[in-house]
Amino acid sequence: MAKRATKRDKRSAKQNLIDGLNEDLNLELEAVLRYLHHSASATGLLGHELREELKGDITGELNHAVFLADKITALGGQLDINPSMPKKVRTAKEMMQIDIAAERQVIKNYTKRIVQAEKFGDKGLVIRLEDLLAEETDHAEDLERLGR
Ligand SMILES: [Fe+2]
Numbered sequence: 001m002a003k004r005a006t007k008r009d010k011r012s013a014k015q016n017l018i019d020g021l022n023e024d025l026n027l028e029l030e031a032v033l034r035y036l037h038h039s040a041s042a043t044g045l046l047g048h049e050l051r052e053e054l055k056g057d058i059t060g061e062l063n064h065a066v067f068l069a070d071k072i073t074a075l076g077g078q079l080d081i082n083p084s085m086p087k088k089v090r091t092a093k094e095m096m097q098i099d100i101a102a103e104r105q106v107i108k109n110y111t112k113r114i115v116q117a118e119k120f121g122d123k124g125l126v127i128r129l130e131d132l133l134a135e136e137t138d139h140a141e142d143l144e145r146l147g148r
């Protein structure tokens with residue numbers, strides 16, 4: 001009886017993790033689309049700085065998405081690719097604020113995902129997620145510096 005409950009717990013820990021990774025995957029894809037949009041269309045002096053900052057991050061965010069998609073499949077999960085399109089924004093300042101908020105959101109999500117990966121017992125994934133979390137923290141801090 002206890003054994004069966006353990007198996008079920010393991011399965012639900014795995015499904016929670018896969019669902020969470022799909023959420024992360026879509027946020028990464030949204031970052032790729034938003035950074036492409038913002039880096040190509042930001043104007044003014046701040047826009048110039050933002051372009052320099054974001055252009056370099058597009059590939060990094062895409063690599064994050066590729067890693068997550070492969071991991072979901074490796075875990076036996078289904079990919080749920082359904083990103084929201086970037087909002088139309090007028091000023092570079094608004095773009096920057098949206099990008100900072102989005103980076104802070106993914107930091108929150110990866111913090112939660114690390115706990116789920118630990119619970120599931122995938123130490124390798126924990127380490128990879130910690131690397132992603134560190135990179136997103138760099139992104140958030142670099143963007144926040146632009147606004148000071
Ligand atoms: Fe990312």
Ligand SMILES: [Fe+2]
Binds near residue numbers: 031057061103135136
């Ligand atoms: Fe990022």
